[in-house]
Every structure is written in C-alpha cells, then in structure tokens.
Amino acid sequence: MADLRTRQxxxxxxxxxxxxxELVTERRxxxxxxxxxxxxxxxxxxxxxxxxxxxxxxxxxxxxxMEERTQVLGSPNARSLETRDQLLLxxxxxxxxxxxxxxxxxxxxQLPLAEVGRNVExxxxxxxxxxxxxxxxxxxxxxxxxxIGVVLRHLLSHRSWFWLxxxxxxxxxxxxxxxxxxxxxxxxxxxxxxxxxxxxx
Numbered sequence: 001m002a003d004l005r006t007r008q009x010x011x012x013x014x015x016x017x018x019x020x021x022e023l024v025t026e027r028r029x030x031x032x033x034x035x036x037x038x039x040x041x042x043x044x045x046x047x048x049x050x051x052x053x054x055x056x057x058x059x060x061x062x063x064x065x066m067e068e069r070t071q072v073l074g075s076p077n078a079r080s081l082e083t084r085d086q087l088l089l090x091x092x093x094x095x096x097x098x099x100x101x102x103x104x105x106x107x108x109x110q111l112p113l114a115e116v117g118r119n120v121e122x123x124x125x126x127x128x129x130x131x132x133x134x135x136x137x138x139x140x141x142x143x144x145x146x147x148i149g150v151v152l153r154h155l156l157s158h159r160s161w162f163w164l165x166x167x168x169x170x171x172x173x174x175x176x177x178x179x180x181x182x183x184x185x186x187x188x189x190x191x192x193x194x195x196x197x198x199x200x201x
Contacts, residue, residue: 013051015041021107066108073097095172109162140190
C-alpha cells in the first residue's frame with residue numbers, strides 16, 4: 001500500500017510539473033498562478049501546495065525534471081567526448097532528446113536564466129564542452145580559442161535549439177546541419193589564423 005501511495009504521489013507531482021510546462025510554453029512568460037496549474041493538471045489546489053510551497057519551487061522542479069528525463073532518454077555525457085565527430089553526434093542525439101521532451105524542453109528554454117539558476121552540473125558540463133572545443137584549435141592563442149569555444153557552446157545549447165527550431169522554423173535536421181557547419185567553419189578558421197579582430201589597446 002505504501003508503494004502504491006508513493007507511485008501516486010510521484011505521478012501527481014509529474015502531472016503538476018507537466019501542467020506548469022504547458023502553461024509556460026503556451027504563454028511564453030511566467031505569469032501563471034498555482035490555481036491555474038492545478039486546473040490544468042486536473043488536481044485540487046491543495047494537491048499542488050502539498051508538492052510545492054511556491055511558484056519558485058515549481059520552476060525549480062522544471063529544471064530537475066528536465067535533467068532527469070534527459071538522462072533517461074540517453075542524452076550524451078559531455079565527459080565522454082574525445083573527438084569532434086563524437087561532439088557532432090552528440091548534437092544530433094541531444095536535439096532528438098529535446099524534441100522527445102516536448103513541453104518540458106520548450107518551457108525550460110524560455111525561462112530567464114535567473115529562474116533557471118546556476119546549476120553546478122550544468123556549469124561543469126559547459127566548461128568541459130568549451131574546453132574540448134578550445135582543444136580542437138591548438139594553434140590558436142588560448143584566449144581566442146576559449147572565446148570561440150564559448151560562442152560554439154552557446155550554439156550547441158538547448159536554448160539555441162529552441163529559438164532556431166521553435167521561433168525561426170528550422171527542423172531538427174537543419175538545426176544539426178547548421179550547427180555542424182558552424183562548428184567546423186569556426187574551428188578551421190581559427191586554426192588557419194583567421195581570428196576575431198584583436199581588442200583595441
């Protein structure tokens with residue numbers, strides 16, 4: 001009986017988080033009430049408050065659920081990247097995962113960074129990917145390689161996937177193709193000495 005209650009509680013929590021994601025995705029902003037989430041989820045308002053004390057806790061849960069579901073769906077691990085080809089395959093795999101996540105994925109991409117918070121694991125993943133990209137440009141000055149790595153990391157991100165596919169109409173295949181081209185072009189340009197203009201002294 002305890003196991004059944006635990007599963008029911010987990011299911012109710014998932015339903016509430018999914019309802020919140022739907023509202024954020026539809027409205028493109030965070031102007032929603034706990035009552036609206038309860039109505040969308042088909043549960044009593046007190047049920048929402050049994051799981052989340054405030055809207056901020058519900059938004060935190062969106063981030064947690066996103067992380068959990070990406071792992072379940074097999075999103076690539078940045079620690080396993082050793083070659084540029086592996087990075088390009090990871091872009092494709094990650095994009096497929098973003099598509100499968102649906103509303104949660106779209107809602108997370110729209111949350112302001114202040115709402116998402118500074119997730120330590122996400123920051124570590126960003127550093128690993130940026131360092132990896134910079135390592136692909138051994139002849140470029142370290143500062144310039146890191147700068148290009150940061151730009152490419154952004155292009156590889158979940159937010160870039162959202163804006164290019166949902167806002168500008170690219171399908172996932174086109175998104176992956178363009179990202180791959182940008183990655184190859186910028187790294188090759190840096191390696192050949194075609195770097196951003198130096199800062200003015």
